[in-house]
Each structure stands twice: as C-alpha cells, then as structure tokens.
Amino acid sequence: MGEAPRHVTLIDGSGFIFRAFHGLPPMTRADGTPVNAVYGFTTMLMKLLADSSSDHVAVIFDSSRKTFRSAIYPEYKAHRPPAPEELVPQFPLVREATRAFDLPAIELEGFEADDLIATYARLAVEAGARVTIVSSDKDLMQLVGPGVEMIDPMKNRTIGEAEVREKFGVSPDKVVDVQALCGDSSDNVPGVPGIGVKTAAQLIEEYGDLDTLLARASEIKQPKRRESLIANADLARISRELVRLRTDAPVPVPLSELDVKPPAPEKLAAFCAAQGFRSLMGRLNAKIPTAAPTATRAVLPTEAPAEAPSLPPKVETAYELVTDLAALENWIALATGGGLVGFDTETTGLDPLRARLVGVSLAVAPGRACYIPVLHAPAQAQGDLLGGPSTDAPQIIPAAETLARLKPLLADPSVLKVGHNIKYDMQVMAMQGLAVEPFDDTMLLSYALDGASHGHGLDELCLLHLGHANIPFSEVCGSGRNQVTFDRVPLDKARDYAAEDADMTLRLHALLKPRLLSERMVSVYETLERPLVPVIAAMERDGIKVDRAQLMALSEDFGRRLTELETEVIALNNGEAFNLGSPQQLGKVLFETLNLPGGKKTKTGQWATGADVLEELAPLHALPARLLDWRQLSKLKGTYTDALVAQINPATGRVHTSYSLAATTTGRLSSSDPNLQNIPIRTEEGRKIRHAFVAEPGKKLVSADYSQIELRLVAHVAEIAGLRDAFAHGADIHAITASQVFGVPLDGIDPALRRRAKAINFGIIYGISAFGLAAQLGIPQGEAKAYIEAYFARYPEIRAYMERTKEEARDQGFVTTLFGRKVFTPGIKDKNGAMRAFAERAAINGPIQGGAADIIKRAMIRLPAALAAAGLSARLLLQVHDELVLEAPEAEADATVAVVKQVMEAAASLSVPLLVEAGIADTWGAAH
DNA sequence: CGTTTCACG
DNA sequence: GACGTACGTGAAACGA
CATH class of the missing domain: 1.20.1060.10 (Taq DNA Polymerase; Chain T, domain 4)
Known part of the structure; x- marks a missing residue:
C-alpha cells in the first residue's frame, strides 16, 4: 500500500448517524429492526464514493461516552440523553455497512471521532495531501484551512473558509477562541456567561486571540462584559480545552493503510440484501465506482426497474443554460421526440396567483436537463446581492418568444409532462395562458404508493430513493432576512438548481410509475388523484368572494x-x-x-x-x-x-386557499393559507363569519353536503344489516339507532337518548373506547361500556369488522378503502399498549374516513363535465370533506343543484343510498 | 420550535 | 393494575 496519499477523505460516521436518524422517516427491516439511519448512511457512502477522487478514505466513530474531556470538565456532554431506542441497534449495523464498503471503521477509546479526524487531517496535510472532511458538525470547522475543506453530506454543501467565517465571524484558526468565549449549550461547554457568537467574534477580531483578550480584559468599556470576562477567565480557558481538537491522538490505524481497496460489489450487495435495501441493490448491478477520474460530477444510477430496463447504468449530469432560440428549439425537439419530459417552473414566490414566472426547466433523460430563464434581474443587480459581480451580462430570450415556443410542447398530447406538485406549475403557466396536458405528478405517485408513511417533498424523495441530496433552496436564494427572490439569482446558480429539480423529477418518475402496477395502485392514482389536479387548480384560481x-x-x-x-x-x-x-x-x-x-x-x-x-x-x-x-x-x-x-x-x-393533495393519512384534502375547511359554524358568533362568504352580484352560492356519509360507509363496509335497514328507512338515523339499541319505540325517543345514540355512532367511526365515549357524554366509564355492549349486541357485525380491520393492519401495515387507497397504520405492533390502541383506532377509522374522501373526489372529478353537458356555467369553489360549495348564476342555481346532487349521489354505489342535501343562498352561512 | 388551544369535518 | 385515548386536519399565540 505504498502510494503516497494525494486526497484523503475523512467521514464523521457518528455525526452522520444522528443526522440521518432524525432526518429520515422511520424504516424497519423485515424482522422489525429499525434501519433508517443505516439506509441514510449507506446511500450517503455510495454517493460520496461515486463522486470522490480520494485515494484514502476512513469512516470515524466516537468510542465510549467517556473521553479525556470528562476529566477536564465533568459536565461536558453530561446532560445528553441516552440514544433513542430505535437508534441503538443501528450503531453496530452502520459499522457493518462501513466494512461492506471495504472501508476502515476507526474509533479510539477515550477520544471523540473529531479528535481522530483532526489527527488524520494533520498527518495528511504533512504528507502533502488534500483533505476532505465529511461532516456537518460545526466543531470540525476549526480544521478548515489551506488543503482542508468540509462537505456537509445532508445539505450537499461545501464548507470552506468563507462559510466558516459566515458562521463564526472569524477565520478558521480563531474558531476555537470564539467557541471558548460563547460556549456551546448542546455540548455543555460553558463559555463566558453573557457572551454569544457575535460578541465573541468581535472581541477576538479586536484582541487577536483569547489569551491576549483575557490579559487585557480590564480595558473593555462595557462594564457587564468586562466583569464577566474577568470573573470567568478560567471557565474560558477550560472551554478552549474542551473545544480544541487534539491532533496528537494515537491513531489505531496508520494513514497509509486507509488507501482505497478495489471495489467488492458482492459484499455490499449481500449487506443491502440483508437489510432489505432493494432499491440500492439495483444500483449495484453496475460496478461501484470507487474513484471518478474525471472532473465531471458522476451520480450513481437509480434502480432500473424491470418494467423500464432502458435506464442507462451510469449518469453524468450535464445541465445547460438556454439563452438562444436554436438551443431552445433543440430541447423542445428532444422532449417531443422522447414523448416524456421532466418539467418545473421557477417563480418569485409560493402563491401562484401573485408570483411571477422566472424560468422553466426541462429534463429529457437522466442527467440531461436545461434551464430556460424567462425573467432575471440584470447582471449588475445580481452582483450587488449575491456572490460578487457576475462575469458577463446574460443574454435571455424574450419572455414572449420563449412562451410561444413552449406552448405547443406543453399542450402536445403525445408528450407526457412530469412535474412534482405539478398543480403549482399548471397554475403558473395558466396565468401565462398556457395549458399543461397530459401530465404525471411524482408527488401524487409517491402519495398513492406510500401514503403518509413519509413526506413527499422532492428533496425528501430524492434522498430516499436516489440517495441524492439536492442543492438546498437556501443555498441559492439565502434564508431569513437575506433571502432574495429567484429572479435575482445568478444564472449559472439558477441553472444548477432548477435543472436539477426537473432532472430528479424525471428520475423519480422512472422509479415510481412502474410501482403503480406491481403495487396495485394504478386505479387510485389514475382515477382519484391525477384527474383531481386540474379540478383543484381551477378552484384555487377562482377563489371565493x-x-x-x-x-x-x-x-x-x-x-x-x-x-x-x-x-x-x-x-x-x-x-x-x-x-x-x-x-x-x-x-x-x-x-x-x-x-x-x-x-x-x-x-x-x-x-x-x-x-x-x-x-x-x-x-x-x-x-x-x-x-x-x-x-x-x-x-x-x-x-x-x-x-x-x-x-x-x-x-x-x-x-384563494391552497389545497394540499398529498398531506393526510386517510386521503382527505387539506386546506391552508388560509384554511377554508374550518370556517366557524357551530356557534352563533362564529356563524357570522360564514355569512361574510358571499356570491358575486347576480350569482348564488350553492352548498351541497353528503348526509352521514361516514356512517353510511360503516354500514356498507362492515355489512351491518341493522344499520343498513335504518338508512333504508331514511329520516333520523340517530333516533332510529337509539330505538334499535335501547329497545324503545321510535316515538318514545327523547333528546337525551338520541344524543347518546349519536355519540355512539360517532364513536364507532373513531374506533370506539369506553373512555372516549364516557368523556364525550360526561358519564362514568362503566355506563359507557354498557352502551357499547348494547350497541354491539344489536349490530354484531361491527365487532367482526373491527377485529378484521385490526388484523389487516397488523398483517400488511396498512388498511385499504373501498377504492383501493392504502391507509398506513404505523405503531400497530408497538409494544406500548397505548400506542398500539391509538394505531388500532386509526386503522378502524381509515377505511371509513378514507372511503368518504375517495367518494367526494370521484364526484369532484365528474362534476365539471356534468355541468358543462347540462349547459351550466357554475364553478366549484370549495371542498370541506363532505361538502362542495359552488357559485352559479342566479338563473341557473336550481338546475345546478340538480346536477350536483345527481353527480354526488352517484359517485359510489353502496348497499345503502347516498343522500345529498343542498341549499341556495347569497351567503355560505345561509346556504346550509 | 414545541406546546396548547380551538376552529372544522 | 396502569397506561392514556375518541378519527383527521391547520392557525395562532405563548414562552423557551
């Protein structure tokens, strides 16, 4: 292993484990062992090794909790809680993963990983090598300097001297002194009371170093600061010893032995198989590149699904900035020829009605994407705001010309446009008079497939499925007070960020779309989720007065x-x-x-x-x-x-509210900014607010809501004969169930009895418990239990439904609705009884709440065509779970009600009738 | 940024 | 015998 090191990469294994654990959704192996941190670690290593030109690599871990620092200051890190239960079994697995990559896993009793990293970094620099430290721990920033840089693996961000200065206000070699003054509450480093990072940096800049500062502390003008510094000089010196990393640790493995071994994909494949990392195994079909000799950034290929074996095994990114018509036409031709294009828009804000279109990106194959700027600030203005002066004035195709050329592509029926949350891009393009059709949406694909088992943001999905950390938005536009809108971002930065989004969307599509078929989710996606997008987009754009x-x-x-x-x-x-x-x-x-x-x-x-x-x-x-x-x-x-x-x-x-199509566990929509699904109605004062929602002059508001849809679904799904009969009789369902459960004739039901029956009916929908019912009715738990028993005796099928639903959840980890939607039930096998009971109630509720959500979605999808066919111009404005609100010309209001009622009632055919009640009025409050 | 409360279905 | 709950959301305010 004689080669002298030229580029050494030191990976902070322990730091990464915690970040991955908290950053990724929970994942478990077939045997129940949690593995989310292991997964994150494995994908990070794959990505890193593919990108890296290192000849020497080590993964470094903390050893025991006790280090030489505890001897200096017993409280150091003493308040840290023990590692979470789900993380503990992952520590040995991460070391196993390291060995599967044929990398050394290094740790040393009495020293932190940071000290070993510092020592190796010193040895490497002395040997004339370049050093890359992979960590997001700010304590390692003191090591940055000539030949030593850091990479934050989660944010995919390089940390050099400039970034350290941004964080600490001083150059890397003075970081230790600053930290000694300001302390670190997360590690229990005391510092000097009353001094934060800002003050510390200012003092160190002024006096040069900590010792000089402490020696001359009496010269400081501010009395508080002066006294604190004099009184706590020793605390500052101790703090410095705690934060200063040791560069003389007796490293257990010499630097020369960290050299990269030839790849052994079988070993890694075996490890991935044992953890159930199926998506990662696909990538290993190609050999694992341990060193990328070219300067181009290589990205590992995604899993090539059986249904689409055409994915190239290895992907190099080549993102192009489109600034002339010839290039634009070339990209449009590529997209048209391929019949498939990743599509994303950049704008100045989050509200599609107010934001201005800044640029469009297209992706035509993995790694091949472009960014077409539409509206960017002039170069001088950009230079003022971000990253120094721009090199040359950018040339941009006039907006009108770009849009005119894009229009036929976006409307071409033979080209599938793939977006992520494409509702937003559709709104933005609609403001420019452009339609986007046909389309797919990777956010909705992910939601249909994996429900609420994890989030569906583009960044999260890329990390999860592609092992790729996208450029953070904050990296491009800044954050907080310094944030700028996308039109002020320099074009080369904008290209990298925007083209990446389109590229990644297209790659996710290749991964997710085939899963629809194998996981039997085609119908949910294609008949419930995707067709709803243009309907909701129109509702949001219309808004309500x-x-x-x-x-x-x-x-x-x-x-x-x-x-x-x-x-x-x-x-x-x-x-x-x-x-x-x-x-x-x-x-x-x-x-x-x-x-x-x-x-x-x-x-x-x-x-x-x-x-x-x-x-x-x-x-x-x-x-x-x-x-x-x-x-x-x-x-x-x-x-x-x-x-x-x-x-x-x-x-x-x-x-104009915004509806989220991929937010809830059950398939419901959610509304925000503002939330128009929780406008008051239950109290007199609150109802006044609902009266402020009005129709335009000459128009009326139509409100149509499903009567008892969830209870009807219970009757249907659980096949409860008695409840079906009750609905067949129509009229007052709670009175009828009171009569049936308590054995009292219908005309003898008083309001108190009816109230109890109503509470039980609701309880059934929520996965009833004696405690919950007792709390709701304000009665003793024993009494509530007796009511439930009476209910079960009268409707015995409900018990069977509850048992079979819980079992389904335990077997599969999810339950399904009438229309095939999966509702995931995490915690159903939890050893904590309360957690389990919670998951069981959610499982029982899932098919009911989710089924009702499916039904109203079906109605909403069919409604626009039904109205048009009847020659009506009514517009759908709001959805509130079991209610639709429309605005119709006064003269068409009655006809609109007829169509809406018909469509909603026919949206599903159950063993009980669906009933819709509708009202017409000038205000929402009165239309009920 | 987590907790509490409360508006809706 | 104790645990700690009715199911699903989003917004505002407080206080660390």
Whole structure:
C-alpha cells in the first residue's frame, strides 16, 4: 500500500448517524429492526464514493461516552440523553455497512471521532495531501484551512473558509477562541456567561486571540462584559480545552493503510440484501465506482426497474443554460421526440396567483436537463446581492418568444409532462395562458404508493430513493432576512438548481410509475388523484368572494368586547393583571391564586386549561366563565376576521386557499393559507363569519353536503344489516339507532337518548373506547361500556369488522378503502399498549374516513363535465370533506343543484343510498 | 420550535 | 393494575 496519499477523505460516521436518524422517516427491516439511519448512511457512502477522487478514505466513530474531556470538565456532554431506542441497534449495523464498503471503521477509546479526524487531517496535510472532511458538525470547522475543506453530506454543501467565517465571524484558526468565549449549550461547554457568537467574534477580531483578550480584559468599556470576562477567565480557558481538537491522538490505524481497496460489489450487495435495501441493490448491478477520474460530477444510477430496463447504468449530469432560440428549439425537439419530459417552473414566490414566472426547466433523460430563464434581474443587480459581480451580462430570450415556443410542447398530447406538485406549475403557466396536458405528478405517485408513511417533498424523495441530496433552496436564494427572490439569482446558480429539480423529477418518475402496477395502485392514482389536479387548480384560481366591510365590522365588534372582557377578568383576579392568552399564567391564576378545585396537569406538567376544564369551573367562579367568552372571541378575531381580510387578493378581491393533495393519512384534502375547511359554524358568533362568504352580484352560492356519509360507509363496509335497514328507512338515523339499541319505540325517543345514540355512532367511526365515549357524554366509564355492549349486541357485525380491520393492519401495515387507497397504520405492533390502541383506532377509522374522501373526489372529478353537458356555467369553489360549495348564476342555481346532487349521489354505489342535501343562498352561512 | 388551544369535518 | 385515548386536519399565540 505504498502510494503516497494525494486526497484523503475523512467521514464523521457518528455525526452522520444522528443526522440521518432524525432526518429520515422511520424504516424497519423485515424482522422489525429499525434501519433508517443505516439506509441514510449507506446511500450517503455510495454517493460520496461515486463522486470522490480520494485515494484514502476512513469512516470515524466516537468510542465510549467517556473521553479525556470528562476529566477536564465533568459536565461536558453530561446532560445528553441516552440514544433513542430505535437508534441503538443501528450503531453496530452502520459499522457493518462501513466494512461492506471495504472501508476502515476507526474509533479510539477515550477520544471523540473529531479528535481522530483532526489527527488524520494533520498527518495528511504533512504528507502533502488534500483533505476532505465529511461532516456537518460545526466543531470540525476549526480544521478548515489551506488543503482542508468540509462537505456537509445532508445539505450537499461545501464548507470552506468563507462559510466558516459566515458562521463564526472569524477565520478558521480563531474558531476555537470564539467557541471558548460563547460556549456551546448542546455540548455543555460553558463559555463566558453573557457572551454569544457575535460578541465573541468581535472581541477576538479586536484582541487577536483569547489569551491576549483575557490579559487585557480590564480595558473593555462595557462594564457587564468586562466583569464577566474577568470573573470567568478560567471557565474560558477550560472551554478552549474542551473545544480544541487534539491532533496528537494515537491513531489505531496508520494513514497509509486507509488507501482505497478495489471495489467488492458482492459484499455490499449481500449487506443491502440483508437489510432489505432493494432499491440500492439495483444500483449495484453496475460496478461501484470507487474513484471518478474525471472532473465531471458522476451520480450513481437509480434502480432500473424491470418494467423500464432502458435506464442507462451510469449518469453524468450535464445541465445547460438556454439563452438562444436554436438551443431552445433543440430541447423542445428532444422532449417531443422522447414523448416524456421532466418539467418545473421557477417563480418569485409560493402563491401562484401573485408570483411571477422566472424560468422553466426541462429534463429529457437522466442527467440531461436545461434551464430556460424567462425573467432575471440584470447582471449588475445580481452582483450587488449575491456572490460578487457576475462575469458577463446574460443574454435571455424574450419572455414572449420563449412562451410561444413552449406552448405547443406543453399542450402536445403525445408528450407526457412530469412535474412534482405539478398543480403549482399548471397554475403558473395558466396565468401565462398556457395549458399543461397530459401530465404525471411524482408527488401524487409517491402519495398513492406510500401514503403518509413519509413526506413527499422532492428533496425528501430524492434522498430516499436516489440517495441524492439536492442543492438546498437556501443555498441559492439565502434564508431569513437575506433571502432574495429567484429572479435575482445568478444564472449559472439558477441553472444548477432548477435543472436539477426537473432532472430528479424525471428520475423519480422512472422509479415510481412502474410501482403503480406491481403495487396495485394504478386505479387510485389514475382515477382519484391525477384527474383531481386540474379540478383543484381551477378552484384555487377562482377563489371565493368575502365581504371585506362586514369582516372588518366584525373585527371591530369583537375587539371592543374583548377589551371589556379583559377588564372584567382582571377585576375578578383581584385586580392582578395577567396575559389572558397564556395558558400557563391562567393555570396559576385558577388553581394557585383562586385555589379552584379539580386542577389537572398536561403531560408536560402544566395546568390544563382547555375548554372542558373551564366549563367545569364555570359554575364555581365567574372568571373561567368570562374567560371562555374571551377565548371564543379572541379565536374568531385572530384566526378569522383579521386573518381573512389580510388574505384577500387585491387583484381578484377574493380569497384563494391552497389545497394540499398529498398531506393526510386517510386521503382527505387539506386546506391552508388560509384554511377554508374550518370556517366557524357551530356557534352563533362564529356563524357570522360564514355569512361574510358571499356570491358575486347576480350569482348564488350553492352548498351541497353528503348526509352521514361516514356512517353510511360503516354500514356498507362492515355489512351491518341493522344499520343498513335504518338508512333504508331514511329520516333520523340517530333516533332510529337509539330505538334499535335501547329497545324503545321510535316515538318514545327523547333528546337525551338520541344524543347518546349519536355519540355512539360517532364513536364507532373513531374506533370506539369506553373512555372516549364516557368523556364525550360526561358519564362514568362503566355506563359507557354498557352502551357499547348494547350497541354491539344489536349490530354484531361491527365487532367482526373491527377485529378484521385490526388484523389487516397488523398483517400488511396498512388498511385499504373501498377504492383501493392504502391507509398506513404505523405503531400497530408497538409494544406500548397505548400506542398500539391509538394505531388500532386509526386503522378502524381509515377505511371509513378514507372511503368518504375517495367518494367526494370521484364526484369532484365528474362534476365539471356534468355541468358543462347540462349547459351550466357554475364553478366549484370549495371542498370541506363532505361538502362542495359552488357559485352559479342566479338563473341557473336550481338546475345546478340538480346536477350536483345527481353527480354526488352517484359517485359510489353502496348497499345503502347516498343522500345529498343542498341549499341556495347569497351567503355560505345561509346556504346550509 | 414545541406546546396548547380551538376552529372544522 | 396502569397506561392514556375518541378519527383527521391547520392557525395562532405563548414562552423557551
């Protein structure tokens, strides 16, 4: 192994394990062993080795908890909690993974991984080699310098002297002194009290180093700072010993033995097979490159699925900036010829109605993608903002010309456009008058396949399936106060970021689309998820009109009454002021100052002050009663009246929510910015807000909602004869079940009995428990249990359904809806009884809530064509789980109701009828 | 940034 | 015998 080292890569194994563990969704091997950190580690190594030109590589780990630092300062890292239970079994597996790559796994008793890295780095530099440290630990930044750089493997970011200076405000060689002053709470390094990073950097810059600073501390002007420094000089010196890395550790393996061995793919394949890393094994079909000789960045190929064996085995990225028409036409021709194109847009913001289109990227094959700028700030302006002056003025094709050329491609029926959350890109292009059709969406593919078992963001999926960390958005646009919009990003940076997104989307598509067939999700994706995209896109674009003046008047009224209530409450607290919005302060007032009885604690040990608690206290004291009123009005004002006014789009005068199609565990939609699925209705005051949602003059709002859809699904899915009969009889379902369960004739059902039956009916949908029902009805648990028994006796099929559903969840890890959607049930085998019970209830609820979600999605997909066929111009505006809201010309309102009712009721054919109730009015509140 | 509370289905 | 729950969301406010 005689070759002298030229490039040494030192990987911080321990640091990476923790990052991967917290950054990746939980994953388990067939035998239940958690392996998410092992998976992250393995993909990171594959990626790294493929990219790397290193001739010497080592993975370095922490040894035991005790190091020489504990001897200097016993509290060092002493407050660290033990590693999470799911992580412990992964420590040995990660070392095994390292050996499977034929890499040395190095650790040393009494020293941290950081000290070994520091020592090897010194040895390497002395031997004339270049050093790359793979870690995101800021404690290693002190090692950066000539010939030594760091790479953050999670963010895919290089850390050089400039980045260290950005973080610590000083050059790398002074980092130790800065850390000695400001300390580090995560490691329990004390530092000097009252001094943070900013001050520390300023002091070190001024005095040169820590010793000089401490010697001349008496010269410092600020009295607090001066005194603290003088009093804590020793603490600073100890801190420096804690943070300074040792470069003289007795390394257990000499540097020369870290040389890269020839690859042994069989060994690695065996390891991946043992862990169940199927997607990684596919990549090993090609030989593992341990050194990439070219300067081009090589990226490992993705798994080549059996259905699409055409994927090239190895991918080199070549991203092009398109600045002239010939190049643009060339890319359009490539996309058209291939019939498949990855597609992404860059804009100035997240709201597609307000954001401006900045650029478009296309990908035609793995690694082959381009970025077409449409609107970028001039070069001088860019230079002012980011990364120094631009080299030459960029040439951009005029926007109108670019869009005119793209238009036929995006509408070409023989070219499939693949986007990630393509709803957004469709909205953006629609604003330019361009349609995108046909399309696929990798976010929805992932959601249909894997449900809520993990997130579906592009970055997360790339890391998970491709082992690739995308360039972080913050890397390109900055973050926080320094963030700039994408149009101010220099073009070469914009190209790398934007083209990567399109490229990765296309690669994910190749990976995910074939899984639809093998995992029987074709129908869910193609009949429920994908066709909904244009429907939702249109709803979001249309928005709904709100009466601004009315909302503002409500705000004012609520505000006035809030002030009055606050005065009253303070008076009731013996004139002692407190923040009514603080549950913590309120708890003290109620249970410590006023000494009211029955205080409960939350799981974090605070006084519980929820509405249920305050309601119990209300008869005893006026303060909790008043506070309930205050809470209600404060909620209405803060969350609704004030917030909605601020959300009105000035251009349209309407509010435009955003529906998330891939957010929930059950298949429901979710609404945000603003959430229009939780507009008040249950109280009189709240209902006033719903009345502020109005139709345009000359139009009406139509509201249509499914009656008892979830209970009807219970009757159908669980095949409950008695419940089906009840629905066949129509009328009041809760009264009928009360009659059937309690054996009382229908005309003898009083409101109290009906209320109990209603609560049980809801309980069934939620996976009933005696505790839950008792809490809901305010009765003893024993009584609740008797009700449930009576219900089970009358409808015995429900018990069988619950058992069979739980078993299905245990067997497969998911349950399915009528239309084949998977609802995942993590925790169903948890050894913690409470966790398991939670998962069991969610499993029981899954097919019901999810089935109802499927049904309304089917109705929404069919509705636009049905309305058009009837010659109606009504527009779908909102969906609230079992309700659709439309806006229709006054003259068409009745005909619209007829069509909507017909489509919704025919959206599924069950063994019980589906019933839709509809109303027509000028406001949403009145249309119910 | 996690916790608590509360609006909806 | 104890655990700690009704199912699914998103927004605002507090306080570290």
